[in-house]
Amino acid sequence: AQSVTQLGSHVSVSEGALVLLRCNYSSSVPPYLFWYVQYPNQGLQLLLKYTSAATLVKGINGFEAEFKKSETSFHLTKPSAHMSDAAEYFCAVSDPDTGNQFYFGTGTSLTVIP
Amino acid sequence: GAGVSQSPRYKVAKRGQDVALRCDPISGHVSLFWYQQALGQGPEFLTYFQNEAQLDKSGLPSDRFFAERPEGSVSTLKIQRTQQEDSAVYLCASSLEARTQQFFGPGTRLTVL
Numbered sequence: 001a002q003s004v005t006q007l008g009s010h011v012s013v014s015e016g017a018l019v020l021l022r023c024n025y026s027s028s029v030p031p032y033l034f035w036y037v038q039y040p041n042q043g044l045q046l047l048l049k050y051t052s053a054a055t056l057v058k059g060i061n062g063f064e065a066e067f068k069k070s071e072t073s074f075h076l077t078k079p080s081a082h083m084s085d086a087a088e089y090f091c092a093v094s095d096p097d098t099g100n101q102f103y104f105g106t107g108t109s110l111t112v113i114p
Numbered sequence: 115g116a117g118v119s120q121s122p123r124y125k126v127a128k129r130g131q132d133v134a135l136r137c138d139p140i141s142g143h144v145s146l147f148w149y150q151q152a153l154g155q156g157p158e159f160l161t162y163f164q165n166e167a168q169l170d171k172s173g174l175p176s177d178r179f180f181a182e183r184p185e186g187s188v189s190t191l192k193i194q195r196t197q198q199e200d201s202a203v204y205l206c207a208s209s210l211e212a213r214t215q216q217f218f219g220p221g222t223r224l225t226v227l
Contacts, residue, residue: 004156036218043118043205043218044157090156101170102147102216104156 002027002093006105014113019078021108023065023091026072033074034092034102035065044090050074051096061085086112118219120206126225127196135191135222139208146189147216148181149205157205163189196226 007022025031032051036044048059055067061084065076074091091105119138127133139146145164149157150173159173165186174181178197183189193200203223207216 009154034215041220043220044207045218046215049215092156101159101162101173102149102157104149104158106154106156 002031002095002101002103004091004093004103004105006089006091006108008108009106010109010111012111012113013081015083016080019063019076019081019085019110021076021089021091021110023074023076023105024072025074025091025093027093027095029095029097030069031093032096033065033067034094035059035063035074035076036090036092036104038088038090038107040087047076047089081110081112083112083114086110118206118208118217120204120219120222122222123220124223124225126227128227129197130195132192132194133196133224135193135204135224137189137191137206137208137219139187139189139206140217141187142210143208143217144186144211145209145216146183147207147209148189148191149207150175151203151205151221153202160191160204193224196224198226200224201226 003026005024034049035047048057050067058064063078089108092102121136148160151157161181162170163183178194180192203221205221206219209216
């Protein structure tokens with residue numbers, strides 16, 4: 001079975017500061033991992049995904065995440081926050097053998113302070 | 115179309131009413147998924163179709179929930195005798211195949227009074 005834990009339901013950073021959103025997963029098999037962003041009243045948009053290739057994954061809008069098997073983590077980072085990054089961020093895991101279900105974390109709301 | 119579309123975007127129902135939520139996936143996408151997102155929570159899996167076949171419905175919370183995709187394209191999620199706990203955003207997603215990236219629609223916000 002797969003599950004995801006996102007530490008910190010709310011994160012605030014100053015504009016230009018480092019963004020770090022935490023995600024830890026639990027999986028009985030090597031997983032696929034995803035980060036999605038959700039803006040108000042919009043659907044989820046894929047930021048990046050890990051599918052067993054390079055452990056450092058680069059996504060859109062300057063975000064990246066590193067898969068660390070030893071820590072069962074897939075934290076999302078961005079060197080310099082922009083006001084437009086304010087949104088809800090979801091980490092998700094799926095079983096690559098079935099792929100039928102995505103298991104989402106409870107989300108982290110990012111606030112960017114000018 | 116350019117993306118996944120869902121209708122209606124907002125639905126208010128009185129407790130006990132039946133509702134039907136529609137999803138138009140990206141053309142050519144074989145896989146279609148429904149999720150329920152309660153306020154302040156992440157999306158939770160409801161059901162999955164591959165073409166017209168419903169291969170997994172393990173996430174449907176009760177027998178009041180029913181989904182179909184008769185022609186392998188448009189899908190409808192039906193909720194019978196709605197209850198207040200059914201209030202949530204219902205998200206639809208589609209993908210070329212099950213293990214690839216899922217593209218999400220904007221969701222239907224259901225409020226049951």
